[in-house]
Amino acid sequence: MSAFSAIGEDVERDRNEYTPGLEPQPTWCPGCGDFGVLKALKGAAAELGLSPEEMLVCTGIGCSGKLNSYFDSYGFHTIHGRSLPIARAAKLANPGLTVVAAGGDGDGYGIGGNHFMHTARENHDITYIVFNNEIFGLTKGQTSPTSPKGHKSKTQPHGSAKDPIRPLSMSLNAGASYIARTAAVNPNQAKEIIVEAIEHDGFSHVDFLTQCPTWNKDAKQYVPYIDVNDSEDYEFDNTDRSEASEMMFETENALHEGTVLTGRYYVDDRPSYQQEKQRIGEIPDEPLAERYFDDDYEWERVYDSFLDKHK
Amino acid sequence: MTDDELIWRIAGGSGDGIASTSQNFAKALMRAGLHVFTHRHYPSRIRGGHTYTEVRVSEDPVKSRGDGYNFLLALGDSFARNPQENAYYGNEEVKPLSENLDELNEGGVIVYDSGLLDTEDIPDFDERVADNGWHVYDIDLRTIAREHGREVMRNTAGVAVTCAIANIEPRVIKSLMEDTMPEKVFEPNMSVFDDAYETVQEEFDADAPDISVPEGDHDEDQVLISGSDSIAYGALDEGCRFIAGYPMTPWTEVFTIMSQNLPEVGGISEQVEDEIAAAALALGASHAGVKAMSGSSGGGFALMSEPLGLAEMTETPVVLVEAMRAGPSTGMPTKPEQADLEHVLYTSQGDSHRVVFAPAGAEEAYRQTRRAFQIAYEYQIPAIVLYDQKNGGELQNVPASVFDEEPNPDLGSVVTEAELADAPHDPSGKYNRFQHDVDDGVSPRSIPGQEGGRYLATGNEHMPAGHISEDPDNRVNQVDRRMEKMEAIRADLDADEGTNAHHGPEDAEYGIMTFGSQQGTVEEAVDELNEQGHSVKSLGVSELAPYPVEEVSAFIESVDEVLVVEMNASAQFRGLTQKELGRYGEKLSSLLKYNGNPFEPGEIVDGFVTSIVEDGTLPGHETKFVPAASD
Ligand SMILES: Cc1ncc(C[n+]2csc(CCOP(=O)(O)OP(=O)(O)O)c2C)c(N)n1
Ligand code: SF4
Numbered sequence: 019m020s021a022f023s024a025i026g027e028d029v030e031r032d033r034n035e036y037t038p039g040l041e042p043q044p045t046w047c048p049g050c051g052d053f054g055v056l057k058a059l060k061g062a063a064a065e066l067g068l069s070p071e072e073m074l075v076c077t078g079i080g081c082s083g084k085l086n087s088y089f090d091s092y093g094f095h096t097i098h099g100r101s102l103p104i105a106r107a108a109k110l111a112n113p114g115l116t117v118v119a120a121g122g123d124g125d126g127y128g129i130g131g132n133h134f135m136h137t138a139r140e141n142h143d144i145t146y147i148v149f150n151n152e153i154f155g156l157t158k159g160q161t162s163p164t165s166p167k168g169h170k171s172k173t174q175p176h177g178s179a180k181d182p183i184r185p186l187s188m189s190l191n192a193g194a195s196y197i198a199r200t201a202a203v204n205p206n207q208a209k210e211i212i213v214e215a216i217e218h219d220g221f222s223h224v225d226f227l228t229q230c231p232t233w234n235k236d237a238k239q240y241v242p243y244i245d246v247n248d249s250e251d252y253e254f255d256n257t258d259r260s261e262a263s264e265m266m267f268e269t270e271n272a273l274h275e276g277t278v279l280t281g282r283y284y285v286d287d288r289p290s291y292q293q294e295k296q297r298i299g300e301i302p303d304e305p306l307a308e309r310y311f312d313d314d315y316e317w318e319r320v321y322d323s324f325l326d327k328h329k
Numbered sequence: 330m331t332d333d334e335l336i337w338r339i340a341g342g343s344g345d346g347i348a349s350t351s352q353n354f355a356k357a358l359m360r361a362g363l364h365v366f367t368h369r370h371y372p373s374r375i376r377g378g379h380t381y382t383e384v385r386v387s388e389d390p391v392k393s394r395g396d397g398y399n400f401l402l403a404l405g406d407s408f409a410r411n412p413q414e415n416a417y418y419g420n421e422e423v424k425p426l427s428e429n430l431d432e433l434n435e436g437g438v439i440v441y442d443s444g445l446l447d448t449e450d451i452p453d454f455d456e457r458v459a460d461n462g463w464h465v466y467d468i469d470l471r472t473i474a475r476e477h478g479r480e481v482m483r484n485t486a487g488v489a490v491t492c493a494i495a496n497i498e499p500r501v502i503k504s505l506m507e508d509t510m511p512e513k514v515f516e517p518n519m520s521v522f523d524d525a526y527e528t529v530q531e532e533f534d535a536d537a538p539d540i541s542v543p544e545g546d547h548d549e550d551q552v553l554i555s556g557s558d559s560i561a562y563g564a565l566d567e568g569c570r571f572i573a574g575y576p577m578t579p580w581t582e583v584f585t586i587m588s589q590n591l592p593e594v595g596g597i598s599e600q601v602e603d604e605i606a607a608a609a610l611a612l613g614a615s616h617a618g619v620k621a622m623s624g625s626s627g628g629g630f631a632l633m634s635e636p637l638g639l640a641e642m643t644e645t646p647v648v649l650v651e652a653m654r655a656g657p658s659t660g661m662p663t664k665p666e667q668a669d670l671e672h673v674l675y676t677s678q679g680d681s682h683r684v685v686f687a688p689a690g691a692e693e694a695y696r697q698t699r700r701a702f703q704i705a706y707e708y709q710i711p712a713i714v715l716y717d718q719k720n721g722g723e724l725q726n727v728p729a730s731v732f733d734e735e736p737n738p739d740l741g742s743v744v745t746e747a748e749l750a751d752a753p754h755d756p757s758g759k760y761n762r763f764q765h766d767v768d769d770g771v772s773p774r775s776i777p778g779q780e781g782g783r784y785l786a787t788g789n790e791h792m793p794a795g796h797i798s799e800d801p802d803n804r805v806n807q808v809d810r811r812m813e814k815m816e817a818i819r820a821d822l823d824a825d826e827g828t829n830a831h832h833g834p835e836d837a838e839y840g841i842m843t844f845g846s847q848q849g850t851v852e853e854a855v856d857e858l859n860e861q862g863h864s865v866k867s868l869g870v871s872e873l874a875p876y877p878v879e880e881v882s883a884f885i886e887s888v889d890e891v892l893v894v895e896m897n898a899s900a901q902f903r904g905l906t907q908k909e910l911g912r913y914g915e916k917l918s919s920l921l922k923y924n925g926n927p928f929e930p931g932e933i934v935d936g937f938v939t940s941i942v943e944d945g946t947l948p949g950h951e952t953k954f955v956p957a958a959s960d
Contacts, residue, residue: 021745021746022779023746038757038758038759038796039757039758040756040757041757069780071777071778071781072777076613084797090759090783091783092777092782092784093783093784094616095787095789096609097638097639097788100606100635104613104616105613106610107621108613110597111571111597111613111614111619111621112778114778132606135602136606295597302595306570306595306614307618307619307776307778310568310618310620310738311745317736318594319736320565320566320594321729323593323594324590325732328552329360329729
C-alpha cells in the first residue's frame with residue numbers, strides 16, 4: 019500500500035464533501051464575493067472527483083486567505099504573500115498532490131508580487147486563484163494594487179496617483195501557461211474555469227473578480243459580465259500569444275470603464291517546470307515524499323559517493 | 330607555534346588560483362601523513378586585490394591557523410597589472426609582498442616572484458629583512474612558467490620552490506597533481522616544477538633557513554574538508570533531499586555543495602527569487618513530507634524571519650543554516666564575525682522558539698547538522714546551524730571514519746495511515762494534528778495525501794484540528810505545549826555526550842568560554858597558557874538554544890573567573906550566558922575582536938595574561954577587554 023493512498027482515488031464526489039461540518043462557519047461579510055470562490059472550488063473539486071486528502075490548498079493572509087478554513091482538504095494557511103513558494107515546493111515534493119494556491123489581490127499582486135512573477139515564469143504545475151476585489155479587505159479598506167487610479171481610501175485620502183496593475187498582462191509576460199479571469203457573479207463559468215485550471219499541466223492563473231460590499235461599493239464586479247469566449251464580438255484564438263495579449267489589454271481597460279469581460283485568455287501547452295526539471299535530471303522520477311515511507315528504498319550513504327574527492 | 334611547524338602563506342590576486350593551489354598543497358601534505366589547517370583571507374571583489382591562504386602543517390593535530398606565519402610565497406597580482414594608470418584596478422601589484430610582512434615571524438622565509446614584483450617599491454624592505462632575520466629568495470617564477478608552459482603555472486613554480494626550501498619530497502606534490510590535472514596540463518606543470526626546484530638547488534643555499542616540514546603518519550584515512558562541506562554532508566546523510574536558497578556569501582558554499590550533490594541522490598535543489606521564498610519553499614517541501622533545509626547569511630536570514638515564525642507556529646520541521654559575516658547590513662561580505670547570534674536567537678515575533686547549534690569545526694559541523702535535523706523532525710520545530718565565514722571556508726584534515734555513518738531516513742514524529750485510523754479526529758472528520766495533551770509537547774503530524782489525515786496548518790493560533798481560534802483556554806494550552814518542547818529538547822540534548830567541548834585540566838583555576846568557530850583557537854591558547862604555568866581550562870559551547878544551563882553553570886562554578894572570547898563588539902554570547910543563567914555577571918569578562926579577522930591563539934594568551942592575570946591594559950585595538958560586571 020502506498021503511503022499516500024488518498025492520491026489518485028477515482029470516485030464520484032459531492033461538493034458537500036469539502037464542507038468541514040458545522041465548524042467553522044465562514045466569517046465573510048454577507049454578500050462577499052469570496053463565497054463565490056469557495057462554491058466554485060467545491061464544485062470543481064467534486065467534478066474532478068478529487069479526494070479532499072489528495073488536495074493541498076495553500077492560502078495567504080486576508081479575508082481571501084480564509085478559503086482553506088472553509089474548504090475541507092489538507093490546507094496551509096501561510097503568511098501574507100507567501101502562499102506560492104510554499105505551494106510550489108509541496109508540489110515538487112509530492113507531484114501526486116493537487117495543489118491550489120489562493121489569496122487576495124494585495125496578497126498576490128502586492129506583497130507577493132515577486133513570487134507571483136517567478137512562479138509564473140517557472141510554470142509550476144499549480145493553480146493560483148487571486149480574489150480580485152480591488153481593495154484590502156481584512157485590514158479594512160485600504161487601496162490595493164488593483165484599485166483604479168483616483169481611488170480614495172483612508173491611506174490614500176487624495177485618491178491613488180497610481181495606475182492599477184494589469185494582472186492578466188502581467189501574468190502573460192511573466193510566463194503563466196493558463197490565464198483566465200472569472201467572476202463570483204457567474205458561478206457556472208467560475209467552476210468550469212477552475213476545473214480547467216486544475217487539469218492544466220503548468221501554472222494556471224485565475225484572476226477571480228470578487229466583490230467586497232463592505233469596503234468597495236464602487237467596484238465594477240457587480241456589473242453583468244460578458245464571457246469573451248462565448249461572445250460573437252470577441253473572436254480570438256487564446257492559444258495565440260499576441261491575440262491573447264491584445265484581448266487582455268482590452269479587458270483590463272474595459273474593467274475600469276465599467277464593462278466586465280471574463281473568460282480564458284491564454285492557454286499554452288509548453289512543458290511544466292516539473293517536466294523540464296525531470297528532463298535535465300534534477301528531479302526524481304518517483305515522488306520524493308514517498309521515499310520516507312518506503313522500507314525498500316535504499317538510502318545512499320554520502321561516504322561512498324562524495325568523500326573520495328576530499329582524500 | 331612549535332619550531333618544526335610550517336605555516337605557509339601563499340599570496341596573490343583574487344582569481345590567480347591561490348585557493349586551488351593552497352588546497353592541493355594542503356591535501357598533498359595530508360596524504361603524506363601530516364595534520365593541516367588552512368585559513369583564507371580574501372577581499373570582496375572578484376578579480377585582483379590582495380588575497381592569501383595559509384596552510385599550517387604539523388606532525389601533531391592543529392586546531393587553528395596558529396600565530397603569525399613563517400613562509401611567504403608572494404606571487405604577483407596579475408589583475409593589478411593594468412597599463413592604464415588610474416584604471417579601475419589600480420596598481421597594487423606589490424601588495425602580495427608588502428601587505429604580508431607585518432605578520433611574518435622572525436627568521437621566516439620570503440619567496441617572491443621577481444618577474445613581477447620589485448622590492449624597491451617597498452619602503453625599508455632591506456632593513457626589515459635584516460632586523461627580522463628573514464631569508465629572501467627572489468626567483469623569476471613568471472619566466473620559468475612561461476618557458477615551460479603558461480604564465481598561470483607560476484603557482485606551480487612557487488610550490489616547487491617551497492618544496493626545495495622546506496625539504497618536502499617533490500613526489501608528494503607531484504602525485505597529487507597527477508591525480509587532479511588532465512595530462513595536457515600535467516606535463517608542462519611538471520617541467521615548470523622541475524625547473525623551479527633545480528633553480529633553488531643550483532642558485533641558492535636551500536639549507537640556510539631552519540624551516541622544514543616535519544614527517545608524520547596518520548593512523549587512519551583522512552579527508553581534507555571544510556565546515557561548509559561537513560554541513561552539506563551531514564544534511565545529506567540525515568536524509569535531507571530538498572534545499573532552496575538564494576546566494577549570499579558565505580552561505581553560498583553550503584548551497585552550492587548541496588545543489589551539486591542532491592540530484593545524484595535523487596533530491597531537489599531550487600535557486601529561488603529571494604530568501605523569503607527560499608525558507609518558504611523549505612517549509613512547503615517539509616509540510617509535504619520531505620526533509621528540507623534552507624539558509625543564508627545575516628541579511629538574507631533577516632528576510633527569513635517570517636517563514637521561521639510560521640514554521641514554529643505550524644510546527645513544520647525545517648533546518649536553516651546561518652553563515653555569519655561581519656555586519657550590520659551587508660557589512661564586510663568576506664570577513665568573519667560572530668555578531669548574528671542575537672539575530673538568530675530572537676528574530677521573529679511573538680513567543681517563538683527555535684533550536685540553535687553552533688559547531689566549532691568540520692567534524693562537529695557534520696554531527697551537529699545531523700542532530701539539528703533529528704531534533705527538528707522529532708520535535709517539529711525549526712533548527713538552525715549557526716556558523717561563520719571562518720569555519721565555513723577553513724579546510725582541515727578529519728578522519729574519514731567520522732563520515733562513515735548510516736543515513737537516517739526517519740521523518741520524525743509523523744503518523745502512518747494505519748495509525749491515523751485510530752488517531753483522534755474532530756467532529757468535522759479532521760485529524761487532531763495539534764493535540765493539547767501529548768508527551769513532550771509533540772503532537773504527531775500527518776502528511777498531505779495520507780488518508781484520514783487532513784488538517785489545516787496555519788500561522789494563526791489554532792484548535793487541535795487547525796481551525797483558527799482566539800479561544801483563551803486553547804491559546805494557553807497551545808503556547809504551553811509548544812514551549813514544553815524546548816524542555817524536552819534540553820533533556821534530550823543533555824543525554825548526548827561531548828557536544829559542548831571541555832578542554833584543559835579539570836581542576837583549573839580559570840576558565841575561558843567561547844562558542845562556534847573560535848573553539849579550536851581557544852583550546853590552543855589554553856594549552857599554551859598551561860605550558861606557561863597558568864591554570865586554565867575551556868568550554869566551547871555549541872548548543873545555544875536551548876541553552877545548556879547546568880553544564881555551563883557547573884563550569885563557571887568550578888573556576889574563579891571566566892574569560893568569554895567571541896568575535897563581536899557587543900559581547901552577545903556573554904550576554905546570552907548571563908541571561909540564561911540569571912547570574913555570574915561578576916565572574917565573566919570578555920575578550921572581543923571585530924576587525925574582520927578571527928583570533929589567533931597568541932592574542933587570547935596575551936588577552937588572558939594581560940587582563941585577567943596582570944590586570945593590565947591591552948595594547949592596540951585589535952582585541953578589546955570588557956571587565957566583569959562588578960569591576
Ligand atoms: C507582513 C504583513 N504585512 C501586513 C499584514 C496585514 N494584512 C493582512 S491582510 C492584508 C491585505 C489584505 O488584502 P488582500 O490581499 O487584497 O485580501 P482581502 O482581504 O481583500 O481578501 C494586510 C495588509 C500582514 N498580515 N502581514
Ligand atoms: S471585508 Fe470585504 S472581502 Fe472581507 S469578508 Fe467582508 S466583504 Fe468580503
